[in-house]
Amino acid sequence: MPDFTREQxxxxxxxxxxxxxxxxxxxxxxxxxxxxxxxxxxxxxxIIDDSKKLKPRLREQIAARLPTVPGVEIGVGAASTLEIDDINIHHAAHLAMQRAVGRLPRLPDHVLVDGNKAPDFGCSTQTLVGGDHLSLSIAAASIIAKVVRDRIMARLDARWPAYGWEKNAGYGTAVHRQALTTVGVTPHHRRTFGTVRRQLELLQKEGRA
Known part of the structure; x- marks a missing residue:
């Protein structure tokens, strides 16, 4: 379980x-x-842990409680599918991180980042591989990000139900890949990702893109 050692x-x-x-x-x-x-x-x-280890209901409960904790500060940022296709997923993820930190009330003294690479936040930064297993702050951030993104995908699912986004969150499940073949590519698909790119190329050859 993650702890508060590194923050302290x-x-x-x-x-x-x-x-x-x-x-x-x-x-x-x-x-x-x-x-x-x-x-x-x-x-x-x-109960805070890597978001992938938690059941959806517990993630939602933790995400709802976090803003009520005395002294807690939360910032959320995102990068769109257009930005992902424009600057690639690695740089888009870093852009989302910078936006999240930028939405905190003020710049922190130090940032702990899950992974082995981090963008410039304007303050001292430490990367932690498997950080969501080590740091309570990182694990809490993973829960917030997961809950926010799942809600976004659920809203998109209401408009584009064939892809199963409410259940698969946009990952390439069998249902999602089948819908790409039968329904096509939506404005919310990442066109530079191999599966989507290949489907677009096929549709172009068939004159349907």
Whole structure:
């Protein structure tokens, strides 16, 4: 389980940053930044974990509680499918992270980032591979980002129901890939991603794109 050790080692206002949505074929990449300026309540620390390990209901419960924690600060940022196609998913994820930190009330003293690379936040930064397993701030950020992105995909699903986005969050499941073949490519698909790009090329050959 993640803990608060690294935040306490740095001192000051430490933000944990994580992103969600690098792999899907559709939708934005979303990042969150979380600062526990007054620490983490014990009962909350006991249930915060990597968002991928938590059931949807628990993620929603944690995400709803986090803004009520004394001293907590939350920033959320995203990069659109157009930006992903324009600057690639790696740089788009970093852009979403920068936007998330930029939406905190003020610049933190230090940023902990999940992964092995980080963008420039204008303050000292440390990358942590598997950070959502190590840092409560990063794990909390992963939960916020996941909940926000899942809600976005659920709203898009209401308009584009054939792709199953409410359930697959834009990942390339069998249902999603089949819909690409039968229904086609939407404005929310990442056109530079191989599966989508190949489908576009096929449609162009058939004169349907």
């Amino acid at each position: 080692e740095h001192g000051g206002r430490v933000a944990g940053v994580d992103e969600v949505g690098r792999g899907p074929l559709a939708g934005p990449v979303v990042a969150a930044a979380v600062v526990f300026a007054a620490g983490v309540p014990d009962d909350l620390a006991a």
